[in-house]
Amino acid sequence: MSSMGEDEVSSFFESSPPLKKMEDILQKLNGFIELNSSGGRRRIVCVTSGGTTVPLEQRCVRNIDNFSSGNRGAASTENFVKAGYAVVFLYRSGTCQPYCRSLPDDPFLECFQFPDNTNIQGICLSFSIYIHRFIFNQMFCTAVAEARLLKLPFTTIYEYLQMLRLIATAFKDVGPCSMFYLAAAVSDFYVPWNSMTEHKIESGSGPLDIRLAQVPKMLSILRTNWAPQAFCISFKLETDSKILIDKATKALGKYKVHAVVANELSTRKEEVVIVSSSGNVVVRRDSDKPEAIVEDNLIRLIVDRHSTYIKESHT
Amino acid sequence: MSSMGEDEVSSFFESSPPLKKMEDILQKLNGFIELNSSGGRRRIVCVTSGGTTVPLEQRCVRNIDNFSSGNRGAASTENFVKAGYAVVFLYRSGTCQPYCRSLPDDPFLECFQFPDNTNIQGICLSFSIYIHRFIFNQMFCTAVAEARLLKLPFTTIYEYLQMLRLIATAFKDVGPCSMFYLAAAVSDFYVPWNSMTEHKIESGSGPLDIRLAQVPKMLSILRTNWAPQAFCISFKLETDSKILIDKATKALGKYKVHAVVANELSTRKEEVVIVSSSGNVVVRRDSDKPEAIVEDNLIRLIVDRHSTYIKESHT
Structure with a gap:
């Protein structure tokens, strides 16, 4: 991690509009972690889900949106609860919810x-x-009754990254038993808040040119600073299958995550590839069971790897 | 209307991705109009609602979105049904629905x-x-039972404008008894489909420059070609109250609509201004009734004006 990267991250957060209800979020989050790290229940995962928006105007009318139904995150959350995890579900408002898919x-x-x-x-x-x-729905009742699911909504890239930082910081004490499962479709480009027009962009005077800056890569900071002991899974979505595995492999090396789940837009509900330093594994939906989803097998594998990671951390 | 404007419109439609299920939409629409133009029920309104998206990639992951909850359109639809209108509700998928606000x-x-x-x-x-x-909810049951509400969803600017053209063409025979109430937040800028990248835009190589073209102003074409006899109400939303009335007045002259409803983002649920050639009228919510909404008074006024318009057309 170069100091260049850290500078970019600091300036991103400094120029972000402040998170609303931050005290409330922190209180819920800490209460949830406390509840779930006692009594033998130890594992906790933050599942991110849905796409972030990038406002083009401060008093926001127009924004750039990353399409994502949130289906992957919602389905994965159900499977994590089933596997005994407490789940912080950080989701885009209005997208798919666990147990409602x-x-x-x-x-x-x-x-x-x-x-x-x-x-x-x-x-x-x-x-x-x-x-x-x-x-x-029995599983949902269980999750609610046992307080194993905390849902936190976001809309903009600013909200998402500030909340992710809060969660990562709060997970620090859980150490290797914590996991980040980053299925959200996070904007790569944004208009820095300070350089943004306050009012609605005027139309009627020819074409509009927009220059978008790159969102600093927070994944590196999450790995090195925010929660270095957490098990970390990121996602790579492409529409072009030819470049998918190559891009996922590069992301694995660059961000030092424990695995990258590679998926192609048109086949993402049928199969994904887990790319990690121990090789690539294709995970498919059990096509002989009509109710089966690819996340059933994906989460089983991820949980196994997390178990191994926890064991190795303790030795 | 210059031939320049018409050329732009033709080339917009020619380069648009074709509308899916067009036959199905046309059949529903014609059945609905036929049902509602017999038996003494004559008035029909097309209420547009919610924002359109502009895809930035053909296999769409990223898009530019115009924020709109769709509350205005949904509330207005309820009031139009109450006033005896048949309503074609052309709405953005996922936004506010009549009777569910x-x-x-x-x-x-x-x-x-x-x-x-x-x-x-x-x-x-x-x-x-x-x-x-x-x-x-009694009113909803009435609307359904009497088949006075037809709902048609859209997402992109391409879908919205193609569906608006279908509806306008289908309304032609209803003449002055038809109305367009254009509350949707329509994108002003877009990336022409032909110049759009097929695959996901690559990140990681510096800032991204996007050039957006202006969406041709369809309102003029709707007024002059598609449904010249229909009563037509358009909307102007601004975040800056200082320029609002001026912009609404200019739109009135430019598009030759019968009225422009001017609203400012922060006060839009409390008051709007109807701008027309007979002067500006401020319409407010009845603040002494907690359940009252500004659309109660707005639609009452619009319906009155439509009545006058119909009478004048028959003389």
Whole structure:
């Protein structure tokens, strides 16, 4: 880590608009960690999910958004809870939620589609099916009852990185039993807050040129400064399969993470590749089970590797 | 309208990725108009709502988004239905829906907030309150039962403008009884599809410069070519109140719409100004009624003006 990188990171945070409700977030976070690091429960993972936005105007109307449904993060969270982890779910507002993935975007509205379903009794019936599917989801009840899931929402790149720093700092004491599973689609480019126009950009005077700066690579700082003992998994998404493994391998070396999960946009629900110093492993969905998802097998493998990492840290 | 403007519009549509399920949309739309233009029900409005996105890559990961909750469009739709209109609600996927505005973003999740509500009975109780508030919403049931609401979702600027053109063309026969109420936050700038990169933009090589072209002003074409007899209301949102009325007045002259609703970002839920050739009228929320919204008074006024317009068209 060059001091150049650290300078960029400092100036990013200094120029960021301050996080709202920071005290409240910290209190929830510390309470959650305390609760979950006692009584034999030790492992904790921060799952990041969904895309960050980059505002183009301070009083934000326009922004650049990174598309991500949040499905990977939500599904992985369910599997981590199942494996006994406490999960801090750092997610983009409005994206997929754990235990709600099988629900339609808007369950209320799905039941009211014109013109197939104009009968009120039919509506109530199809609605109650949704409710039952959700309410009686045993795993969700377990997670809530045992307080194993803390959900924290973000929207902008500023919120995301400030919250990630808070979480990493709070995880420091958990040491090797903590994990970062960074599935969020984080913006690579942004408009520094100080150089941003306050008001809405005017239209009507020809083309608009925007110069975007690179977001400093926080992953290095997370590894070296914020939570150096945590097990760390990052993601690489590409649309071009030809360059995917090469880029994931480079990221592994550059950020010194423990593994990079490589996925291609069009096949990401069927297979991913775990790239690590011990070689590349292709992980597929069990295609013979209709309910199976690729995250079932992915998290099983990641948890195994985390177990090995914890054992090795203690010797 | 210069031929220059028309050329731009033609080339925009020619280079747009084709609309998916166009046949299906057309069939729904024509069925809805036919149903609602018989039996004494005559008035029909197209309410547009939410923001459009501009893809930055063809296999879209990044895009520029115009923030809009869609609250204005959803609330206005309820008021138009109440006033006897059939409504085509052209909305951005995932934004506010009519009759669901009072629900939280995610009603399922609100009931499950850690750590206040870890008791399953408490969860079920608070959830059933939401359900009842929704299911028994009388106006909604009426709208569905009488088939007065057709909802059509969009995401990109390409989808929005192609669907708007379809609707305008389909409204042509309804003449002065049709209305366009254009509350959507439409992108002013875009990257022409043909000049767009197919794959994800690479990061890691310095700042990124993006040149955005202006989206051709479709409002003029809607007024002069697509649906010249329709009553037409457009919106102007600014963050700077000093330039708001001036910009709204210029838009009124430029696009020859019947009125422009001017609103400032920070006060938009309290008041708007209707700018028209007969002068400017400030419309406020009835602040003595807690449930009142500014759209109650806004739509009452707009409907009155539409009535006058229809009368004048028949003489």
